[in-house]
Amino acid sequence: MTQNLHNTILNQVNTGVLVINSDMEIDYWNRFLQVHSGRAKEDIVGRNLFDVFPELPKPSLRRKLQGVFLLGTPTFSSWEQRRHLFELPHSRPITTDSEFMAQNCSFLPLKDESGQVNQVCIIIEDATDVCYFQSQLNDTMAKLEKSSRTDGLTQIANRRYWEERLTIEFARCHRHGGELSLIMFDLDKFKSINDIYGHQAGDLVLVRTAAELTSMLRTADLAGRYGGEEFGIVLPDTDLTQAMVVAERIREKIETTVFEFNDKVLPVTISLGVTQYDSSQKNHEKMIAQADAALYKAKESGRNISIAFELE
Protein backbone atom coordinates (compact mmCIF):
# COMPACT_ATOMS: atom_id res chain seq x y z
CA MET A 1 0.00 0.00 0.00
CA THR A 2 2.72 2.45 1.05
CA GLN A 3 4.95 1.35 -1.84
CA ASN A 4 2.03 1.88 -4.23
CA LEU A 5 1.39 5.32 -2.81
CA HIS A 6 5.07 6.25 -3.19
CA ASN A 7 5.11 5.00 -6.76
CA THR A 8 1.96 6.89 -7.65
CA ILE A 9 3.32 10.13 -6.21
CA LEU A 10 6.77 9.73 -7.73
CA ASN A 11 5.22 9.08 -11.12
CA GLN A 12 2.86 12.05 -10.90
CA VAL A 13 5.31 14.75 -9.80
CA ASN A 14 6.54 17.22 -12.36
CA THR A 15 10.13 16.53 -11.38
CA GLY A 16 12.69 13.94 -12.42
CA VAL A 17 13.47 11.36 -9.74
CA LEU A 18 16.31 8.94 -10.23
CA VAL A 19 17.96 6.65 -7.68
CA ILE A 20 21.43 5.17 -8.01
CA ASN A 21 23.32 2.70 -5.88
CA SER A 22 26.96 2.80 -4.80
CA ASP A 23 27.99 0.99 -8.04
CA MET A 24 26.53 3.96 -9.91
CA GLU A 25 23.77 1.77 -11.28
CA ILE A 26 20.32 3.22 -11.77
CA ASP A 27 17.75 1.63 -9.40
CA TYR A 28 14.82 3.91 -10.08
CA TRP A 29 13.65 6.11 -12.94
CA ASN A 30 10.31 7.92 -12.66
CA ARG A 31 7.71 8.75 -15.29
CA PHE A 32 8.83 12.39 -15.70
CA LEU A 33 12.22 11.12 -16.86
CA GLN A 34 10.64 8.53 -19.13
CA VAL A 35 8.51 11.21 -20.78
CA HIS A 36 11.31 13.77 -21.13
CA SER A 37 14.04 11.39 -22.24
CA GLY A 38 11.83 9.08 -24.31
CA ARG A 39 13.53 6.15 -22.54
CA ALA A 40 11.43 3.54 -20.72
CA LYS A 41 12.52 2.48 -17.24
CA GLU A 42 13.00 -1.11 -18.52
CA ASP A 43 15.84 0.21 -20.75
CA ILE A 44 17.44 2.21 -17.97
CA VAL A 45 17.12 0.46 -14.61
CA GLY A 46 20.17 -1.67 -13.77
CA ARG A 47 22.47 0.22 -16.13
CA ASN A 48 25.44 2.37 -15.13
CA LEU A 49 24.56 6.08 -14.85
CA PHE A 50 27.55 7.20 -16.91
CA ASP A 51 26.84 4.68 -19.69
CA VAL A 52 23.27 5.89 -19.99
CA PHE A 53 24.31 9.56 -19.90
CA PRO A 54 27.74 9.83 -21.53
CA GLU A 55 27.34 13.63 -21.52
CA LEU A 56 27.60 13.79 -17.71
CA PRO A 57 30.78 15.43 -16.36
CA LYS A 58 32.09 12.12 -15.06
CA PRO A 59 35.00 13.08 -12.75
CA SER A 60 33.24 15.97 -10.98
CA LEU A 61 29.86 14.25 -10.68
CA ARG A 62 31.46 11.03 -9.45
CA ARG A 63 33.25 13.06 -6.77
CA LYS A 64 30.00 14.77 -5.80
CA LEU A 65 28.15 11.45 -5.54
CA GLN A 66 30.95 9.78 -3.60
CA GLY A 67 30.78 12.68 -1.15
CA VAL A 68 27.06 12.06 -0.58
CA PHE A 69 27.68 8.30 -0.09
CA LEU A 70 30.54 8.91 2.32
CA LEU A 71 29.30 11.89 4.33
CA GLY A 72 25.59 11.21 4.15
CA THR A 73 24.83 14.86 3.51
CA PRO A 74 22.81 16.23 0.58
CA THR A 75 24.33 18.40 -2.14
CA PHE A 76 23.01 20.56 -4.94
CA SER A 77 23.84 21.69 -8.46
CA SER A 78 22.01 24.77 -9.76
CA TRP A 79 21.43 25.82 -13.36
CA GLU A 80 23.38 28.98 -12.60
CA GLN A 81 26.56 26.95 -11.97
CA ARG A 82 25.96 24.43 -14.76
CA ARG A 83 23.00 24.97 -17.06
CA HIS A 84 22.21 21.26 -17.24
CA LEU A 85 23.67 17.95 -16.15
CA PHE A 86 21.38 15.60 -18.07
CA GLU A 87 20.69 16.18 -21.74
CA LEU A 88 16.91 16.16 -21.50
CA PRO A 89 14.99 18.10 -24.13
CA HIS A 90 12.77 20.86 -22.70
CA SER A 91 9.17 21.34 -23.64
CA ARG A 92 9.17 25.14 -23.77
CA PRO A 93 7.43 26.23 -26.99
CA ILE A 94 9.46 29.45 -27.25
CA THR A 95 13.00 28.90 -28.42
CA THR A 96 15.66 29.29 -25.80
CA ASP A 97 19.38 29.39 -26.43
CA SER A 98 19.72 25.70 -25.56
CA GLU A 99 17.80 22.65 -26.76
CA PHE A 100 18.18 21.04 -23.32
CA MET A 101 16.22 21.58 -20.12
CA ALA A 102 17.98 23.86 -17.60
CA GLN A 103 18.13 22.00 -14.30
CA ASN A 104 18.45 22.29 -10.58
CA CYS A 105 19.62 18.92 -9.27
CA SER A 106 19.56 17.79 -5.65
CA PHE A 107 21.51 14.74 -4.50
CA LEU A 108 19.95 13.19 -1.41
CA PRO A 109 21.43 10.33 0.61
CA LEU A 110 19.11 7.36 1.19
CA LYS A 111 20.02 5.40 4.31
CA ASP A 112 19.18 1.80 5.22
CA GLU A 113 18.07 0.73 8.72
CA SER A 114 21.67 0.67 9.95
CA GLY A 115 22.16 4.28 8.88
CA GLN A 116 24.43 3.33 5.98
CA VAL A 117 23.96 5.36 2.77
CA ASN A 118 23.42 2.75 0.08
CA GLN A 119 21.58 4.85 -2.49
CA VAL A 120 21.47 8.44 -3.68
CA CYS A 121 18.29 10.00 -4.96
CA ILE A 122 18.79 12.61 -7.69
CA ILE A 123 15.95 15.07 -8.04
CA ILE A 124 15.96 16.96 -11.33
CA GLU A 125 13.88 20.13 -11.46
CA ASP A 126 13.12 21.81 -14.75
CA ALA A 127 14.51 25.38 -14.44
CA THR A 128 14.14 26.27 -18.14
CA ASP A 129 11.52 28.96 -17.50
CA VAL A 130 13.53 30.65 -14.75
CA CYS A 131 16.66 30.45 -16.86
CA TYR A 132 14.84 31.83 -19.91
CA PHE A 133 13.30 34.75 -18.02
CA GLN A 134 16.61 35.48 -16.31
CA SER A 135 18.39 35.70 -19.66
CA GLN A 136 15.57 37.93 -21.02
CA LEU A 137 16.02 40.13 -17.96
CA ASN A 138 19.79 40.26 -18.45
CA ASP A 139 19.32 41.23 -22.12
CA THR A 140 16.87 43.97 -21.16
CA MET A 141 19.19 45.27 -18.44
CA ALA A 142 22.09 45.35 -20.91
CA LYS A 143 19.94 47.23 -23.46
CA LEU A 144 18.78 49.69 -20.79
CA GLU A 145 22.34 50.20 -19.62
CA LYS A 146 23.45 50.86 -23.21
CA SER A 147 20.57 53.23 -23.94
CA SER A 148 21.28 55.21 -20.75
CA ARG A 149 24.76 55.87 -22.16
CA THR A 150 23.74 56.55 -25.75
CA ASP A 151 22.49 59.63 -27.55
CA GLY A 152 19.15 58.72 -29.12
CA LEU A 153 19.78 60.44 -32.47
CA THR A 154 23.42 59.76 -33.24
CA GLN A 155 23.86 56.51 -31.29
CA ILE A 156 27.20 57.64 -29.88
CA ALA A 157 27.85 58.39 -26.19
CA ASN A 158 25.53 60.97 -24.66
CA ARG A 159 26.90 63.95 -22.79
CA ARG A 160 26.46 62.45 -19.31
CA TYR A 161 28.35 59.27 -20.09
CA TRP A 162 30.97 61.02 -22.21
CA GLU A 163 31.73 63.53 -19.45
CA GLU A 164 31.86 60.72 -16.90
CA ARG A 165 34.53 59.01 -18.99
CA LEU A 166 36.47 62.27 -19.41
CA THR A 167 36.37 62.71 -15.63
CA ILE A 168 37.81 59.22 -15.15
CA GLU A 169 40.61 59.79 -17.69
CA PHE A 170 41.36 63.18 -16.15
CA ALA A 171 41.59 61.66 -12.65
CA ARG A 172 43.86 58.89 -14.00
CA CYS A 173 46.30 61.47 -15.44
CA HIS A 174 46.15 63.52 -12.24
CA ARG A 175 47.11 60.47 -10.17
CA HIS A 176 49.49 58.60 -12.43
CA GLY A 177 50.59 61.19 -15.01
CA GLY A 178 50.46 60.41 -18.72
CA GLU A 179 48.92 62.02 -21.77
CA LEU A 180 45.33 62.97 -22.41
CA SER A 181 43.87 65.19 -25.11
CA LEU A 182 40.47 66.56 -25.85
CA ILE A 183 38.88 67.69 -29.11
CA MET A 184 35.66 69.70 -29.13
CA PHE A 185 34.07 70.40 -32.51
CA ASP A 186 30.99 72.04 -33.85
CA LEU A 187 29.26 71.93 -37.26
CA ASP A 188 29.69 75.16 -39.20
CA LYS A 189 26.64 77.29 -39.99
CA PHE A 190 24.45 74.44 -38.94
CA LYS A 191 21.49 76.77 -38.41
CA SER A 192 21.53 77.51 -42.15
CA ILE A 193 21.38 73.79 -42.99
CA ASN A 194 18.27 73.47 -40.84
CA ASP A 195 16.79 76.69 -42.22
CA ILE A 196 17.48 75.96 -45.90
CA TYR A 197 17.12 72.17 -46.14
CA GLY A 198 14.94 71.44 -43.11
CA HIS A 199 15.38 69.87 -39.72
CA GLN A 200 15.46 66.32 -41.16
CA ALA A 201 18.46 67.27 -43.27
CA GLY A 202 20.09 68.66 -40.12
CA ASP A 203 19.43 65.41 -38.27
CA LEU A 204 20.90 63.40 -41.11
CA VAL A 205 24.08 65.50 -40.97
CA LEU A 206 24.40 64.85 -37.23
CA VAL A 207 23.90 61.11 -37.64
CA ARG A 208 26.32 60.83 -40.56
CA THR A 209 28.95 62.97 -38.80
CA ALA A 210 28.79 60.73 -35.72
CA ALA A 211 29.13 57.60 -37.88
CA GLU A 212 32.14 58.98 -39.79
CA LEU A 213 33.71 60.01 -36.53
CA THR A 214 33.29 56.62 -34.89
CA SER A 215 34.80 54.84 -37.88
CA MET A 216 37.96 56.96 -37.63
CA LEU A 217 38.79 56.62 -33.93
CA ARG A 218 40.78 54.06 -31.96
CA THR A 219 38.80 51.85 -29.57
CA ALA A 220 40.32 53.66 -26.57
CA ASP A 221 39.03 57.03 -27.83
CA LEU A 222 35.52 58.12 -26.96
CA ALA A 223 33.36 60.38 -29.08
CA GLY A 224 30.22 61.86 -27.56
CA ARG A 225 27.48 64.32 -28.44
CA TYR A 226 28.10 67.23 -26.11
CA GLY A 227 25.17 69.42 -27.13
CA GLY A 228 22.98 70.11 -30.19
CA GLU A 229 25.64 70.25 -32.93
CA GLU A 230 28.71 70.07 -30.71
CA PHE A 231 30.75 66.90 -30.26
CA GLY A 232 33.65 65.97 -28.01
CA ILE A 233 36.37 63.36 -28.36
CA VAL A 234 38.39 62.06 -25.42
CA LEU A 235 41.81 60.80 -26.54
CA PRO A 236 43.66 58.89 -23.82
CA ASP A 237 47.45 58.44 -24.16
CA THR A 238 47.56 61.16 -26.79
CA ASP A 239 49.54 64.41 -26.69
CA LEU A 240 48.56 67.69 -28.32
CA THR A 241 50.59 67.12 -31.51
CA GLN A 242 48.99 63.73 -32.07
CA ALA A 243 45.55 65.10 -31.20
CA MET A 244 45.98 67.86 -33.80
CA VAL A 245 46.74 65.20 -36.42
CA VAL A 246 43.52 63.38 -35.46
CA ALA A 247 41.56 66.66 -35.50
CA GLU A 248 42.80 67.54 -38.99
CA ARG A 249 42.04 64.05 -40.25
CA ILE A 250 38.46 64.34 -39.00
CA ARG A 251 38.05 67.85 -40.39
CA GLU A 252 39.24 66.72 -43.84
CA LYS A 253 37.04 63.64 -43.74
CA ILE A 254 33.90 65.68 -42.99
CA GLU A 255 34.84 68.28 -45.61
CA THR A 256 35.23 65.62 -48.31
CA THR A 257 32.25 63.44 -47.34
CA VAL A 258 29.25 63.99 -49.59
CA PHE A 259 26.18 64.62 -47.43
CA GLU A 260 23.14 64.17 -49.66
CA PHE A 261 19.55 64.92 -48.73
CA ASN A 262 16.69 64.71 -51.25
CA ASP A 263 19.22 64.74 -54.11
CA LYS A 264 20.82 67.91 -52.80
CA VAL A 265 24.41 68.02 -51.61
CA LEU A 266 24.65 69.78 -48.24
CA PRO A 267 27.60 72.03 -47.43
CA VAL A 268 29.06 70.46 -44.29
CA THR A 269 32.27 71.45 -42.52
CA ILE A 270 33.37 71.50 -38.90
CA SER A 271 35.55 73.69 -36.69
CA LEU A 272 37.66 72.09 -33.99
CA GLY A 273 39.36 73.15 -30.76
CA VAL A 274 42.03 70.94 -29.22
CA THR A 275 43.71 70.89 -25.84
CA GLN A 276 45.77 68.51 -23.75
CA TYR A 277 45.92 67.60 -20.08
CA ASP A 278 48.34 69.49 -17.88
CA SER A 279 48.67 69.30 -14.13
CA SER A 280 47.68 72.97 -13.65
CA GLN A 281 44.13 72.18 -14.82
CA LYS A 282 41.93 71.84 -11.75
CA ASN A 283 39.37 69.50 -13.26
CA HIS A 284 38.03 68.08 -16.52
CA GLU A 285 35.78 71.12 -16.95
CA LYS A 286 38.90 73.24 -17.37
CA MET A 287 39.92 71.04 -20.30
CA ILE A 288 36.47 71.45 -21.88
CA ALA A 289 36.69 75.23 -21.38
CA GLN A 290 40.14 75.34 -23.04
CA ALA A 291 39.04 73.20 -26.02
CA ASP A 292 35.91 75.39 -26.32
CA ALA A 293 38.05 78.55 -26.30
CA ALA A 294 40.16 77.11 -29.15
CA LEU A 295 36.97 76.13 -30.98
CA TYR A 296 35.69 79.69 -30.61
CA LYS A 297 38.93 80.93 -32.18
CA ALA A 298 38.48 78.46 -35.04
CA LYS A 299 35.02 79.91 -35.69
CA GLU A 300 36.42 83.43 -35.58
CA SER A 301 39.23 82.49 -37.97
CA GLY A 302 36.71 81.63 -40.69
CA ARG A 303 35.64 78.04 -39.73
CA ASN A 304 36.62 74.64 -41.23
CA ILE A 305 39.88 74.70 -39.27
CA SER A 306 41.46 73.00 -36.23
CA ILE A 307 43.08 75.20 -33.58
CA ALA A 308 45.13 74.11 -30.56
CA PHE A 309 44.55 75.89 -27.25
CA GLU A 310 47.37 78.18 -26.14
CA LEU A 311 47.71 79.99 -22.85
CA GLU A 312 47.49 83.76 -23.51
Ligand SMILES: Nc1nc2c(ncn2[C@@H]2O[C@H](COP(=O)(O)OP(=O)(O)OP(=O)(O)O)[C@@H](O)[C@H]2O)c(=O)[nH]1
Ligand atom coordinates in the same frame (compact mmCIF):
# COMPACT_ATOMS: atom_id res chain seq x y z
N1 LIG B 1 18.44 69.26 -36.98
C1 LIG B 1 18.89 69.47 -35.75
N2 LIG B 1 19.35 70.69 -35.41
C2 LIG B 1 19.82 70.90 -34.18
C3 LIG B 1 19.84 69.87 -33.23
N3 LIG B 1 20.39 70.36 -32.09
C4 LIG B 1 20.69 71.67 -32.33
N4 LIG B 1 20.34 72.01 -33.60
C5 LIG B 1 20.46 73.29 -34.26
O1 LIG B 1 21.81 73.67 -34.39
C6 LIG B 1 21.82 75.08 -34.68
C7 LIG B 1 23.05 75.69 -34.03
O2 LIG B 1 23.14 76.98 -34.51
P1 LIG B 1 24.16 78.05 -33.99
O3 LIG B 1 24.48 77.76 -32.55
O4 LIG B 1 23.60 79.38 -34.32
O5 LIG B 1 25.44 77.77 -34.76
P2 LIG B 1 25.77 77.57 -36.30
O6 LIG B 1 24.63 77.93 -37.19
O7 LIG B 1 26.26 76.17 -36.44
O8 LIG B 1 26.92 78.58 -36.53
P3 LIG B 1 28.43 78.44 -36.12
O9 LIG B 1 28.52 77.43 -35.00
O10 LIG B 1 28.86 79.80 -35.68
O11 LIG B 1 29.17 77.98 -37.33
C8 LIG B 1 20.52 75.63 -34.15
O12 LIG B 1 19.75 76.05 -35.26
C9 LIG B 1 19.87 74.44 -33.48
O13 LIG B 1 18.45 74.44 -33.65
C10 LIG B 1 19.32 68.58 -33.62
O14 LIG B 1 19.29 67.62 -32.85
N5 LIG B 1 18.87 68.44 -34.88
